[in-house]
Structures are given as structure tokens and as C-alpha cells.
Amino acid sequence: MNLTVKTYPNNTAPKLTYDVLIENQPDGTVKATLLSLPDCQGLGNTETEAIEKLSQSLQTRLETAKIVTLEIEPPQTENPWMKFAGMFKDDPQFDEMLAYIEADRRELDAQMERYYQQLDAENETK
Known part of the structure; x- marks a missing residue:
């Protein structure tokens, strides 16, 4: 210090x-x-x-x-998340998991888009 x-x-x-x-x-x-x-x-x-x-x-x-x-001066400490950085870099299933997350995210985005379109349609009829 x-x-x-x-x-x-x-x-x-x-x-x-x-x-x-x-x-x-x-x-x-x-x-x-x-x-x-x-x-x-x-x-x-x-x-x-x-x-x-x-x-x-x-x-x-x-x-x-x-x-x-x-x-x-504040003590120099390591960011607590750094110990997790790169922990899956050698995992053979990592790319598969990322693809699953991306597909799930696309589906959720599509559901939200349909929901907002439905809300807009309902508001136009009122």
C-alpha cells in the first residue's frame, strides 16, 4: 500500500x-x-x-x-472473474454449447417479435 x-x-x-x-x-x-x-x-x-x-x-x-x-492507493486485486476466463477453451463440447445458446436465443427473439407484432395488431384494432 x-x-x-x-x-x-x-x-x-x-x-x-x-x-x-x-x-x-x-x-x-x-x-x-x-x-x-x-x-x-x-x-x-x-x-x-x-x-x-x-x-x-x-x-x-x-x-x-x-x-x-x-x-x-487502493490495493491491486485481481478481478474475481478472471479465474474463470478461458476455463472452457479446451472443452470439446464448448462449440456445441455455444450453438445451442445461439439457437435458443434466436427462438426467444422470434417469440418476442411475434408477441410485439400481436400487441401492435391489437392496438391498431382499438
């Missing part, structure tokens, strides 16, 4: 955006919760005040922490 960690100097870090859950509390206050960090919350008398307190709380938290981007 290959792992890459991207870090940014403090003055060039990209602007971060967060999804915030706003909830009116039974006591009339408003709670703002950072969805990606549920323990990071702000409580206020208004939505704006709750968001401001949440922002202050997050800023305080980020002063002693840092955010890095983690890129992980």
Missing part, C-alpha cells in the same frame, strides 16, 4: 469548508455542530451566534493541531 501525506505551510493552506448541523434546542437556544467533528459544537441564542461560537471553537482547536490530506 502506498501512502502519501500532503501538508501545507500555515500561510498557503487551502480554505476549508465544513458542513454544519443547526438544531433548535428545547430551551430556545441554537446548537451548531460540525458534522465531520461531532464533538466540536457552538451554542448560542441565535443561529449566527451559535455558528460564531462553533467557528471560535474550531479555530482554537486548529491552533494546536494540523490538517493533512491522506492519499491511499
